[in-house]
Amino acid sequence: MADLFPVLGFDIGGTKIAVSLLLSDGSLIASSRVSNHNRAPEDVLPEIVAAAKKLLADTGYSQDSLKAVGICAPSPFDFEKGVILNPVNMPEWRNVPIREYLADALHTRAFFDNDANASVLAEWLFGAGVGAKNMLYIALSTGIGSGIIANEHLVRGETCDAGEVGHMILEPDGPLCQCGLRGCWESLCGGRAIARRLQKELAEYPDCRIMQLAGTPGKIDMKILAAAVREDDPMACAVWDEMMERDARAIGMLINIFNPQVIALGTIAIECESIFMPLLHERIRKYAWKKTASVCTVTPGKLGHKLGEISGGAIALYGLYENGEWELPR
Numbered sequence: 001m002a003d004l005f006p007v008l009g010f011d012i013g014g015t016k017i018a019v020s021l022l023l024s025d026g027s028l029i030a031s032s033r034v035s036n037h038n039r040a041p042e043d044v045l046p047e048i049v050a051a052a053k054k055l056l057a058d059t060g061y062s063q064d065s066l067k068a069v070g071i072c073a074p075s076p077f078d079f080e081k082g083v084i085l086n087p088v089n090m091p092e093w094r095n096v097p098i099r100e101y102l103a104d105a106l107h108t109r110a111f112f113d114n115d116a117n118a119s120v121l122a123e124w125l126f127g128a129g130v131g132a133k134n135m136l137y138i139a140l141s142t143g144i145g146s147g148i149i150a151n152e153h154l155v156r157g158e159t160c161d162a163g164e165v166g167h168m169i170l171e172p173d174g175p176l177c178q179c180g181l182r183g184c185w186e187s188l189c190g191g192r193a194i195a196r197r198l199q200k201e202l203a204e205y206p207d208c209r210i211m212q213l214a215g216t217p218g219k220i221d222m223k224i225l226a227a228a229v230r231e232d233d234p235m236a237c238a239v240w241d242e243m244m245e246r247d248a249r250a251i252g253m254l255i256n257i258f259n260p261q262v263i264a265l266g267t268i269a270i271e272c273e274s275i276f277m278p279l280l281h282e283r284i285r286k287y288a289w290k291k292t293a294s295v296c297t298v299t300p301g302k303l304g305h306k307l308g309e310i311s312g313g314a315i316a317l318y319g320l321y322e323n324g325e326w327e328l329p330r
């Protein structure tokens with residue numbers, strides 16, 4: 001095995017920035033967090049550099065041994081320039097050249113990507129997709145998005161918008177999506193969309209099980225829905241069933257389009273595995289060819305709660321791999 005070396009990952013979020021130190025075999029050595037709630041980048045950036053240097057010092061790695069850093073950045077950003085543009089939930093961050101800043105401050109190379117791409121890289125390098133040539137990671141959370149690996153490379157597309165699977169239109173007459181289209185997969189099956197729909201529709205039914213579990217309409221979310229499904233509540237099961245059918249339809253289409261060896265699924269597939277995965281497997285058969293489905297393992301992601309901490313480092317390692325300086329784990 002090649003010599004192990006450290007890389008750093010920065011996961012930039014609206015409330016916090018996670019800084020993680022990873023070895024090139026994917027093992028997480030240490031991590032820390034810096035608050036980013038309503039703070040200006042001029043204040044936060046020096047703090048994340050200090051946190052990164054402290055992680056290296058505390059774990060006995062010299063700054064010279066650091067081969068690269070990876071930045072998991074919120075949209076929108078300029079990929080070519082490595083600049084965070086104007087994320088909605090980070091009002092003080094405007095046109096921040098974070099890639100150059102961190103490269104200079106830590107005297108190393110810095111690589112940059114979005115959340116969904118970071119997730120597929122982490123699961124591909126160290127999780128459910130190790131050894132696969134073609135794979136997808138699909139985040140099934142408040143929103144729906146994906147990262148795509150084809151022939152051992154990340155697919156970014158012409159404008160870095162590849163992988164926006166949540167905006168495949170499943171029902172042309174469906175609800176208006178926040179992207180401006182109608183009936184997108186995310187507007188039907190995203191956690192935010194389902195919660196909002198139930199909050200509105202069930203407000204007049206205080207005696208239904210979902211409302212009993214939630215207490216008030218505003219508290220209805222995917223966790224409450226799943227709890228009612230586990231109790232076999234008929235109303236909850238009908239909503240779940242409809243969601244599963246659409247999820248299977250979308251994932252089946254993706255199996256036929258990309259012919260992947262692995263599709264790793266996030267959040268809901270992990271948190272609700274027993275009521276989600278068997279139904280999905282059963283229904284995918286309707287929407288994908290036997291040939292493509294039989295070679296594709298559809299599974300919950302394997303990195304679980306560590307995904308966020310590993311994904312920044314995975315961006316760094318993938319950058320080195322694309323430069324021919326690091327080989328894929330097998």
Ligand SMILES: [Zn+2]
Pocket residue numbers: 166167177178179180181184186187
């Ligand atoms: Zn949409």
